[in-house]
Amino acid sequence: MLRRSIFLTPLLLLPVRAETRPLRIVASFSVLADMVRNLVGDTASVDSIVALGGDVHEYEPRPSDLEKLARADAVVLNGLGLDRWMNRLVEASGSKARVIVAGAAVVPRQLPGGITDPHAWQNPLNGILYVQAIAAGLSQVPGITARASAYIARIRALDQWCLSQFAGVPVAQRHIVTSHDAFGYYAARYGLQILPVRGIEDAEPSAEEFAALATRLRAARGEVVFLENLTNPALLQSLANETGARIGGTLYADSLSRPDGPAGSYLAMVRYNTQTIVSALHGQ
Ligand SMILES: [Zn+2]
Numbered sequence: 001m002l003r004r005s006i007f008l009t010p011l012l013l014l015p016v017r018a019e020t021r022p023l024r025i026v027a028s029f030s031v032l033a034d035m036v037r038n039l040v041g042d043t044a045s046v047d048s049i050v051a052l053g054g055d056v057h058e059y060e061p062r063p064s065d066l067e068k069l070a071r072a073d074a075v076v077l078n079g080l081g082l083d084r085w086m087n088r089l090v091e092a093s094g095s096k097a098r099v100i101v102a103g104a105a106v107v108p109r110q111l112p113g114g115i116t117d118p119h120a121w122q123n124p125l126n127g128i129l130y131v132q133a134i135a136a137g138l139s140q141v142p143g144i145t146a147r148a149s150a151y152i153a154r155i156r157a158l159d160q161w162c163l164s165q166f167a168g169v170p171v172a173q174r175h176i177v178t179s180h181d182a183f184g185y186y187a188a189r190y191g192l193q194i195l196p197v198r199g200i201e202d203a204e205p206s207a208e209e210f211a212a213l214a215t216r217l218r219a220a221r222g223e224v225v226f227l228e229n230l231t232n233p234a235l236l237q238s239l240a241n242e243t244g245a246r247i248g249g250t251l252y253a254d255s256l257s258r259p260d261g262p263a264g265s266y267l268a269m270v271r272y273n274t275q276t277i278v279s280a281l282h283g284q
Helices: 002-013 015-020 030-040 063-071 084-093 124-137 144-167 184-190 207-219 234-243 266-282
Strands: 023-027 044-048 074-077 098-101 109-111 115-117 175-178 193-196 224-228 246-251
Touching: 023 030, 023 063, 030 044, 030 074, 030 124, 030 144, 030 266, 063 084, 074 084, 074 124, 098 124, 109 184, 124 144, 124 184, 124 266, 144 184, 144 266, 175 266, 184 193, 193 207, 207 234, 224 234, 224 266, 234 246, 246 266
Parallel strands: 023 044, 023 074, 074 098, 175 193, 175 224, 224 246
Antiparallel strands: 109 115
16 A cells, blocks of 8 residues: 555656656567467567466466556557456456457357357457457557558567478477477467377376376377476376477467567467477477
């Protein structure tokens, strides 16, 4: 409360300044925050609720989140069931922010049991839809149309580059195993067959499920197993040991890396994942 009153006082004294302050935009997780930063440049401050390396599927809100959201001018969500907790948080904060759902125009990937796959950003073509939705929601930001066009051109070029990378891998070899079901949209775009060890946000498999998975992996010789930046690698490592499958590297699914890491931005993440998968599949 103390911090709040200190913060509010100068605004009350300087109403003109308050009106001209930079916009405050809050995104639910790091991928969206990076997209927003590319669109607003230095005209707005951009924050992410889930910190780098945090789990956006299941997030435990902190009191400071409410404060951030209460002060936000715009809030950017993924939608598709990923960050439902954000809606409750925005409401609880009493925020008057405009809410932008980045994934609103995506054709959802439906899974058995009526579950929607929320990981749409992993397909760069969906990334473009995200950018268009965010830019439309923030249309009052100076220069956003030009920044959006330039950014979309970079995403499009990245998609073409990914296609060219996979063109060198025979379709029959494009089988991979991942920690959780985060690469369905990516796989559909680049013709991959993916066997996720866990579902979207399921618990770890039981002993029976693990045995069944090992049997499937042994039957499919030459499978490559990928770890993920947010998931405990022990399960996949033991699966690889048991079946003789190779560990192909670590993929970035639901969080960017630190800025100096291999996946410090959305573009870098897709590029790094593609390099990791393609070079592992070439090594078969
Ligand atoms: Zn996920």
